[in-house]
Amino acid sequence: MRLFKSGFAALFCLLLLLTLFALLQPWWTLPSAWNPRTPLSLDDAITPVTRWKMHQLQSAPQHCLALLNSAEPDALQHMxxxxxxxxxxxxxxxxxxxxxxxxxxxxxxxxxxxxAVSWLMFERQRLQPLAEQHFGESISRIQHFGTFACRNIYHRKNARRSQHASAAAFDVAGFTTQSGVRVSVLKDWNNQSAANKSAFLHDVHDAACDYFGTVLGPDYNAPHANHFHLDNSNFGYCR
Known part of the structure; x- marks a missing residue:
C-alpha cells in the first residue's frame, strides 16, 4: 500500500509539472501520450500519463465505451x-x-x-510484436480461463471480493500462433527444451505490467501456475 501511494504521488507531481510547463510555454506542444488534457487514444504509447488516463476510465464509462468504439472492426468485435x-x-x-x-x-x-481497453492496447502494442520477435509470426488465438466468477479471493470465506466478482480480471492460459505453435503458461513458463516459448511468456508477463494495474503469474504463487491474471485494481503490482 505504501508503494502504491508513493507511486501515485510521484505520478501526480509529474502530471502537475507537465501541465504547468505547457501553460507557461505556449510554443511547446505536449505529445498526446504525455498530455494529460488530451483524450486517451488506443494508439498512445505507454507513459506515466497514459497509465493515469487508463486509470481514469474506471470512473468515465461513456468515454471508455467511445474509446472501444474507435477501434477498427477487425481489431474488436464487442457489445x-x-x-x-x-x-x-x-x-x-x-x-x-x-x-x-x-x-x-x-x-x-x-x-x-x-x-478491455488495457487488453486492446497491450495486444497491438506489445503482445503481437513479441510474438513476431520470438516466433516470426503473430498470435491468432488466446486460451483463457474466463473473467467473471462471483467469489472472494482464493474462495476464502472471510476474504475480500476477487476482481473476478465484477468481471474486472482476465485469466490468460495460453497462446497459439498463426501456424499453430501452442504456448502454455503451465507447460512452457520454465520449459528449458523450448527456450523461445519460455522467453516469450516471460516477456509477455513483463510487458503486461505496463498496461494493467495488477499482473500475477507462475512466480507469484501456486494458484497462478497455469495462467496470467490481469486486472486494473492497483497501479503497477507486477509479480
Whole structure:
C-alpha cells in the first residue's frame, strides 16, 4: 500500500509539472501520450500519463465505451451491456461482451470496459510484436480461463471480493500462433527444451505490467501456475 501511494504521488507531481510547463510555454506542444488534457487514444504509447488516463476510465464509462468504439472492426468485435446482476451479490457495471479482438479467443467473455481497453492496447502494442520477435509470426488465438466468477479471493470465506466478482480480471492460459505453435503458461513458463516459448511468456508477463494495474503469474504463487491474471485494481503490482 505504501508503494502504491508513493507511486501515485510521484505520478501526480509529474502530471502537475507537465501541465504547468505547457501553460507557461505556449510554443511547446505536449505529445498526446504525455498530455494529460488530451483524450486517451488506443494508439498512445505507454507513459506515466497514459497509465493515469487508463486509470481514469474506471470512473468515465461513456468515454471508455467511445474509446472501444474507435477501434477498427477487425481489431474488436464487442457489445456493450447494460448494468446487471448475473449472480446475487455480484453486480456488473460498465461491462462489454467481447467476441474477438485482433485474435480469436477460446470463448467469448464479459469484461469491464477499462480492462478491455488495457487488453486492446497491450495486444497491438506489445503482445503481437513479441510474438513476431520470438516466433516470426503473430498470435491468432488466446486460451483463457474466463473473467467473471462471483467469489472472494482464493474462495476464502472471510476474504475480500476477487476482481473476478465484477468481471474486472482476465485469466490468460495460453497462446497459439498463426501456424499453430501452442504456448502454455503451465507447460512452457520454465520449459528449458523450448527456450523461445519460455522467453516469450516471460516477456509477455513483463510487458503486461505496463498496461494493467495488477499482473500475477507462475512466480507469484501456486494458484497462478497455469495462467496470467490481469486486472486494473492497483497501479503497477507486477509479480
Amino acid at each position: 456493450p451491456l447494460e448494468d446487471y446482476t448475473p449472480v446475487a451479490g455480484c453486480p456488473l457495471s460498465n461491462v462489454v461482451r467481447v467476441q474477438r479482438t485482433g485474435v480469436r479467443f477460446s470463448a467469448p467473455f464479459t469484461l469491464t470496459c477499462p480492462v
